[in-house]
Amino acid sequence: MSITVTTWSLEQTSPADQRPASAPEGDIRITRAEVPSPEFSRFLYTAVGGDIRWTDRLGMTYAEWQKWLEQPGVETWVAYDRGTPAGYVELQAQEGGSVEIVYFGLVPAFRGRRIGGHLLAHGTARAWDLAERWPGLPATSRVWLHTCSKDGPHAMDNYLRRGFRLFDTAVAEEEEVATPGPWQGSGL
Incomplete structure (x- = not known):
């Protein structure tokens, strides 16, 4: 079935x-995960995206996760509530000084x-000062x-309130994919 x-x-x-x-x-504390850890990054990806149909990284191997995380200018910032991971923002430096918020x-x-909103504002500020932490990257x-x-119902409003502006819209048909959630087969 397509959606x-x-x-x-x-x-x-x-x-x-x-x-x-x-x-x-x-x-609430926000900390950069400075040690590339495929296990931790995959945990964040499935814990955050499991119920909103994030599937594009589910097939990545350990080596692919490691290669991704070790790229210059890739950073993961994690929000913690009293020591428990609450969410994350992942940044990627791109050509010409662009920084993509790849996942949030x-x-x-x-x-x-x-x-x-607090995590997005923090992650956006870290995107703007990314070159300060990565010598050799352009500002x-x-x-x-x-x-x-497919994302949460408040995502767009949060982005607009943080100062982002729409520059493109695309509509496509996709095959609906069942997501395993954080625990495959649990229904969560």
Whole structure:
């Protein structure tokens, strides 16, 4: 069975485009995962994307994850609530000074608590200063991302509130794929 999926591409073209988010309640800390760990990255990917049909990385091997994570300018920033991973944002430096927010989201148990806006604002700021941590990369001239109709219902609004602007929309038919969620076969 196929489904219609709309994909929206959004961007910021200046650090001045950034819009802060109010701080969430509680002890939320955002830390860069500095040691490339395929196990941890795959955990974040399935924990955040399992219920919203993220499937493109499920077939990646350990070596493919490792190669991805070791690229210059690839960073993973993780939000923790009292020591528990609540969500993450993954950045990738690209040609010409662009930085893509490749993945962003929260584990379902942490959604609806204003953590998402805080994490997105932090991740966007880290995209703008990425070259400071990676000598040899050009200064960031653009931060961009895409979201789609399969993502959470508040995703687009969060991106717009953080200062991103729409620059492209695409509609395509995709085969509906059952996602295993964080635990294959559990129904979660």
